[in-house]
Amino acid sequence: MTAFTILAAAAPDPVIPDFGQAGDCVSDNGFFCVDWFTANWSSVFWPALLEHVRLTVIAVGVGFVLAFAAALLAHFKGWLEAPFGGLSAFLYTIPPLALFELLVPGTGVSILTVEIALVAYTLMVLFKSTLSGLREVPADVRRVGEGMGLTRTQILLRIELPLAVPSILAGLRVTTVTTISTVEIAAFIIDQGLGSPILQGLQSPFTTQFVAAGALAVALALAADGLIVAVGRLLSPWAAIPREN
Template sequence: MDNPWLSLDYLRRSGDEVWEHLVIHASLTVQALAIAIAVAFPLAVLARRVPRLAGPILGTAGVLYTVPSLALFALLAPYTGIGRTTVLIGLVIYALLVLVRNMIVGLEGVDPDVVDAARGQGYSRTRLLLTVELPNALPSIVAGLRIAAVTTVALVTVGVVVGYGGLGQLMFRGLQSNYHAQIMTATLLCLALALVMDLAIVLLARWAMPWARSGRRARGRRAAA
């Protein structure tokens, strides 16, 4: 019996199921990144404001990151149950190290002269953070977010160990039944989702950093001259 790796017939017959798992996969990725950003940013600001805390914060995130994903989901399951919550917590934990590290690097890389000038104009700490430090740290933050997004898309599939792996469910079933089309379809959709997420972040970053575009154009004009 023919068992192709690519099959439109499989998509016609199982299109609804594939779409359902793709939506689960994408929503888990976006939700995990949103929560991780919300947790990582205050930690990065705290590490920036109190340098002696930077080591413990990064150290803790690093230790959590080294725990194998299968083991982490298995350890969480008795306390958070089988399903979405367990996978979501694991994804947030893995995204934290990359995000916190890049946020700290970005904030520490802001030109001290720019910060001093803003303070001299009477900027409060909050205004200084939001209007001076954060915009200047965005390139580093965006780089970390891109890495975290692609990594999270891949890690969602491991959630199959607790019964909530998005496209990983299709991969696992395909491996169990040796159904090549199911395995390849889920794999290609994971790759496509990672590319779409990365492209969306790049486009959002370009919109959020118009000065970077104008800077590149200015450098291009100088090079042409």
């Protein structure tokens, strides 16, 4: 029996919400009622969207700092790659609901529980993409830097990191979109984010709430992905130049 089935069985008989002077679309339970959506934007969807963004930004931000630092250390000290990479890969394989349940006894039903799990899911992709980007810098380019008298730190900051930007941002794109999706599942633990109206919509025959919240989550993922792509083009314009054969 799935979690959705359990929730549906435990919930009272679903009733289409009464919003006063409901339009024909709400009365007829249309697929998407624009008037109901706009009337409830400020009270239901906008707060949920802001919570979703906040949960995502915190998780991706903390995960990026941890993974980036670990990748830099592994770049200089190769022995760190195996333990950190293995741990992050192991955490990535745990289903989200299972990880939430494992954390609850220690951190309670709280935002901290959700954020620890979300951060754990960001580490593997961010770590591997950052380390791969640093290691893919041609050795000849490093030798040119050494010939110019640059120190190892200067080579990292002026040569390796700029050339690794496309790979780092590629991992960031995957991680951000994945985190936005996982935050929806976090509604089983905390009543925040777009997952909350989605779960409420699943327990009701009124489809607008479910459809609207789901569409907002998709739109958020597309917007975040587009923003990262735009930032990548600003930071590494040469990456978009086609190579000649």
